[in-house]
Amino acid sequence: MKHQLFLLDLDDTLLDFRASERLAFTRTLGGLGVTRVPDALFTDYQAINLDLWRRFEQGLVAKDVLKVARFRLTFERHGLDLDAERASLLYLDGLADSVVLIEGALQTCAELAAIGEVGIITNGIEAIQHRRIHSAGLAGHVAFVATSEACGHAKPDVRFFEFAAAKARAFDKASTVIVGDRLDADILGANRFGIDSCWFNPHGLANETEARPTCEIDRLAQLLPALRESRG
Structure with a gap:
């Protein structure tokens, strides 16, 4: 060959990744006390996350900024008073085990x-x-x-x-x-x-x-x- x-x-x-992402996101919000995750919240997170990754690939944003900003921007859009830095830690830990x-x-x-x-x-x-x-x-x-x-x-x-x-x-x-x-x-x-x-x-x-x-x-x-x- x-x-x-x-x-x-x-x-x-x-x-x-889409299946893994949804599982990890739901578990993350649960860890922050959000028991029901509206579809709109996850959809907005995906769009914000995708945009940040594209900008990362273009050298426009640092990865450490991306990890937290995707949650901070999502929470701000939905008026949620949640800790974006803790969300980032929970998500990354959960993503590692949410494999499909x-x-x-x-x-x-x-x-x-x-x-x-x-x-x-x-x-x-x-x-x-x-x-x-x-x-x-x-x-x-x-x-x-x-x-x-x-x-x-x-x-x-x-x-x-x-x-x-x-x-x-x-x-x-x-x-x-x-x-x-x-x-x-x-x-x-x-x-x-x-x-x-x-x-x-x-x-x-x-x-x-x-x-x-x-x-x-x-x-x-x-x-x-x-x-x-x-x-x-």
Whole structure:
């Protein structure tokens, strides 16, 4: 097989982040004494959180600011007198254990590890992502984890991919592929770094961006066949 190094995104590629996020958010609010979490509150949190992460990826906001600001802004919007810093601590602790696997994630990682080396690349928080990987049962198949927090740069910055490549036992651009759900971070990053990419697109979204994946799948079970077909 052409590919020997598989760089896999974590959230919404291997782990269902939306499901995990909802569980962790509900538990966080419960820890602050809020027994019923309105849908509008969670929806606003998601929008605020997404905006802050996009700004982080552009280098416009620090991660330590992001962790607390997403709760502070959400609480302010809904007129809630709650401690944003405590919410941040509760959420991060809860997120590490609120893992939901994407269908086929465990089997896919095992199959790829039998072929070559598997690395996880994520813009998430170092300690939390390691805990989530262990909680999900993926750690035994993963050779290394590269996070934006440890690197100091986030996907799609080429420096992040250089950081990830340096963690591999052996790195060759021609035999490396990135698998991820985000065109703007995973696929565009692969394009800029000069390596193959597979777009995990379970919702059948249209690609209206400059990012150009080598192949595209809507289920993880399709990954190996797609990579074999794209061997060039």
